[in-house]
Amino acid sequence: MIAASYCVVGGGISGLVAAYRLRRLVGADASITLFDPADRLGGILRTERVGGQPLDIGAEAFIVRRPEVPTLLAELGLAASQLGTTGVRPLLYSGARLHSLPPDTVNGIPSSSASMAGLVDDETVARMAGEPSRPLRWQPGSDPSVADIVGDRFGAQVVARSVDPMLGGVYAGSAATIGMRSAVPTVASALDRGAPSLTEAVRSALPKVSGAPVFGAIDGGYEVLVRALVQHSGLRWIQTSVESLAPDGARWSLRDDEGTGYTADAVVLAVPAPRLARLVASVAPRTAAAASRVPVASAAVVALAVPGGTPLPQRSGVLVASGERLHAKAITLSSRKWGRRGNVELLRLSFGRCGDTVARDTSDDELLAWSLEDLGTVFGIDVAVEDVCVQRWLDAMPQYGPGHALVAAEIRDGLPRGLAVAGSHLDGIGVPACVAAATRAATEIAALA
Known part of the structure; x- marks a missing residue:
């Protein structure tokens, strides 16, 4: 009997998890070939040595309350490698000064007017306080942009100064480019159930306070997870790009891209939406059309090592409100967030939002200069740089616009038998969502055997 053969196109977290799940589902005899032209596997999971310390310069954390990553780490024997944050909270930079992050928000949407005092003007605070008494028009199942409903109910300042900083950091987008059901699904569900106001919907969606860290990371960086997935999947890595796909x-x-042909019983396509659209245009036109409707943004990360003792605040970082005269959209004080090791402080500055070309067109030297300027502006210090690493993520940040769930369903539904999709353009940009989508894809493919 001939052993089954599978191909996975794309070597990011989605492709690696799909290969690993396939191996567990189809057994040791099956052939699993993974294609990715990059210099290393992992995609946006990329760990570099900065100041002699491992630092993730793509995705840096995962939400602990979602089970996908802790479960995966346990399966791979890496449970002891899971780290929690130190418990320090971020700051907001708005109105050219630093503010404490408002408590009890859902992705930046506040649950009380009092929490926004000092961050927005008195008129906005009063508008928020009166929001529960104003009639709410919400159609169950609808998916407006976050800016549409938050701006209408709470005002534009809340969008710019509380919501946009959160969504800019996660999606490289804004409240105007992200739908409610993608950014705050629990709030949308509360409104579907009849919450009489946005204030009440947010309050009902607040996660229960447990005292446990919200975010987790991996000791040694995400490269530890990447190595384990490669080892346990037993995949064969072909360091080329797949250019065509056809039924046989x-x-x-x-x-x-070198003209070499391969055959497989089934294929998992774990590539970004623009590439997916091009790859399946002739075999799955409905999928290609849907994938082409997913906008993407680019981002750049400047990782710095500065001397230990640099007077940085005991905070996890700084989120930047819309319209501020800074170049960066966020500053992560990595050593304060995860705990300092060695004799340097590690930090990251993130640049680029949906619609701009900062990540593509700005030189490394200019990004570094912007970083030092922003650190001086925000913290009032001159930073001595001991090490620097610049990483660009071009077209890597899908935007979950209003109605995105329907687009994702159309991407999946348009595929012929033997093809499955995984990736951050489907169900969520975070690592847990990518793990879940890859597991789904592998399960669908394995069921065909």
């Missing part, structure tokens, strides 16, 4: 009887034929 009951199987699939693939051809890479």
Whole structure:
């Protein structure tokens, strides 16, 4: 009996988890070939040495209350490698000064007017306080942009100074480019159930306070997870890009950028939406059309090592409100967030939002200069740089616009038998959502055997 053969296109977290899950589902005899032209596997999970210390310069954390990553780490024997934050909270930079992050928000949407005092003007505070008494028009199942409903109910200042800083950090987008059901699904569900106001919907959606860290990371960086997935999946890595895909009887034929052909019983496509659209245009036009409707943004990260003792606040970082005269959209004080090791402080500055070309067009030297300027502006200090690493993530940040769930469903529904999709453009940009989508794809493919 001939062993089954599977191909995975894309070597980021989604492709690696799909390969690992496939191995567990189809057994040791199956062949699993993964294609990715990058210099290393992992995609946006990328760990570099900065100041002699491992630092993640792509995705840096995962939400602990979602089970996907803790479960995966336990399966791989890495449970002891899971780290929690030190418990320090971020600051907001708004109105050219630092503010404490408002408590009890859901992705920046506040649950009380009192929590916004000092961050927004008195008129906005009064508008928020009166919001529960104003009639709410909400259609169950609808998916407006976050800016539409928060701006209408609480005012534009709340959007710019509380919501946009959170969504800019996560999605490289804004409240105007992200739908409610993607950014705050629990709030949307509360409104569906009849919450009489946005204030009440947010209050009902607040996560229960447990005292446990909200975010987790991996000791040694995400490269530890990447290595384990490669080892346990037993995959064969072909360091090329797949350029074409075609049915071959009951199987699939693939051809890479060097002209070499491959065949497989089934294929998982774990590539960004723009690439997916091009790859399946001739075999799954409905999927290609849907994937082409997913906008993408680019981002850049400047990682710095500065001397130990640099007078940085005991905070996890700074989120930047819209319209501020800073270049960065967020500053992560990594050593304060996760605990300092060695004799340096590590920090990251993030640049680029949906619609701009900062990550693509700005030189490394200019990004570094912007970083030092912003650190001086925000903290009032001149920073001595001991080490620096610049990383660009081009077209890597999908935007979950209003109605995105329907687009994701259309991407999946348009695929012929033997093809499945995974990736951050489907169900969420975070690592847990990518793990879940990859697990779903592998399960669908394995069920065909």
